[in-house]
Amino acid sequence: MAEPILAARGLSKTFRAGGALFGKPFHAVKDVSLAVAPGETLSVVGESGCGKSTLARMLVGLETPDEGEILFRGAPIRRDKALRRQVQMVFQDPYLSLNPRRTVLDIIAEPLDVHGLAKGAARRQRVEELLDSVGLDPAAATRFPHEFSGGQRQRIGIARALAAEPSVLVCDEPVSALDVSVQAQVVNLLIDLQKRLEIAIIFIAHDLAVVRAISSRVMVMYLGRAVEMGAADQVLVTPSHPYTVALRGSALEPDPARARLARGTAARGEPPNPVDPPPGCRFNPRCPRATDICRGEEPLLTPRPGTTAVACYHPVGREQLVGA
Numbered sequence: 001m002a003e004p005i006l007a008a009r010g011l012s013k014t015f016r017a018g019g020a021l022f023g024k025p026f027h028a029v030k031d032v033s034l035a036v037a038p039g040e041t042l043s044v045v046g047e048s049g050c051g052k053s054t055l056a057r058m059l060v061g062l063e064t065p066d067e068g069e070i071l072f073r074g075a076p077i078r079r080d081k082a083l084r085r086q087v088q089m090v091f092q093d094p095y096l097s098l099n100p101r102r103t104v105l106d107i108i109a110e111p112l113d114v115h116g117l118a119k120g121a122a123r124r125q126r127v128e129e130l131l132d133s134v135g136l137d138p139a140a141a142t143r144f145p146h147e148f149s150g151g152q153r154q155r156i157g158i159a160r161a162l163a164a165e166p167s168v169l170v171c172d173e174p175v176s177a178l179d180v181s182v183q184a185q186v187v188n189l190l191i192d193l194q195k196r197l198e199i200a201i202i203f204i205a206h207d208l209a210v211v212r213a214i215s216s217r218v219m220v221m222y223l224g225r226a227v228e229m230g231a232a233d234q235v236l237v238t239p240s241h242p243y244t245v246a247l248r249g250s251a252l253e254p255d256p257a258r259a260r261l262a263r264g265t266a267a268r269g270e271p272p273n274p275v276d277p278p279p280g281c282r283f284n285p286r287c288p289r290a291t292d293i294c295r296g297e298e299p300l301l302t303p304r305p306g307t308t309a310v311a312c313y314h315p316v317g318r319e320q321l322v323g324a
């Protein structure tokens, strides 16, 4: 991998259950490390509640980690405005994330104003360039968010994130609130922008089918932990963690053997509850491959030459899939 532009080491975040002052503390994110290089997309996938958004919010400085550190070009990132400008976020819901009372011009120019990047005619010109770069008519600058469709609003959100000329975009489920028909258009826009601008993208999603087109590498999270990480083709096509196989199964699975294993895995146990994780491997109550060691000790994410890093005592190999 090329020199990372953004890296995280051992990030953890604890919340209290239900957000209550005396609620039971639990790990929303536990000991997660990652790195992303310019021009690369790292996708983070997993079911709702596994900690993806909390991880994203820590990476952009909206949430403070309890443990671990975030490095930008190898140096610890602080709440420093100039550095923070380099890591921008695209939010999930383009209906909620754009202020309805402000024009598109003022929404997109906000980072220009905050960072003092352009004023007057130059400010207007830059916003028009940004609108053009996300496939919108520059004349849209005078209009308000409610005049646009969901896909167009997400393009406005992307233009706003790009206004600060970031090196890294953290996209938190940027297409999951959109109609399926426009999801691919927004993903293609991000791919195109990434090629043109050489930015690094961290792409959060719960749907493996969506990440296929955009990912260089994929990290799979389960109950706050990274359970599998590797090249996109390996994680998405020949996954090793039984949980990744199950996640793939919820998308259309063409391979009958994998489909059987995925169905067997997905059907087991209760949906995960991060407040009360099981002892040992957090996935063990739902895993058809679990043995005593899985119920007793938590496996660590372990790199394996030539394939994905996986936190599993019994990773799935090709031979098992064939016989599954």
Ligand SMILES: Nc1ncnc2c1ncn2[C@@H]1O[C@H](COP(=O)(O)OP(=O)(O)OP(=O)(O)O)[C@@H](O)[C@H]1O
Pocket (backbone or CB within 6 Å): 015, 016, 017, 018, 019, 028, 046, 047, 048, 049, 050, 051, 052, 053, 054, 055, 206, 274
């Ligand atoms: N501010 C908070 N206070 C208390 N609990 C929180 C807070 N933010 C998140 N959580 C909890 O932390 C866990 C992880 O949430 P997070 O939003 O990071 O997951 P996610 O994978 O992004 O899920 P989703 O796709 O539903 O957004 C969840 O159980 C959630 O309820």
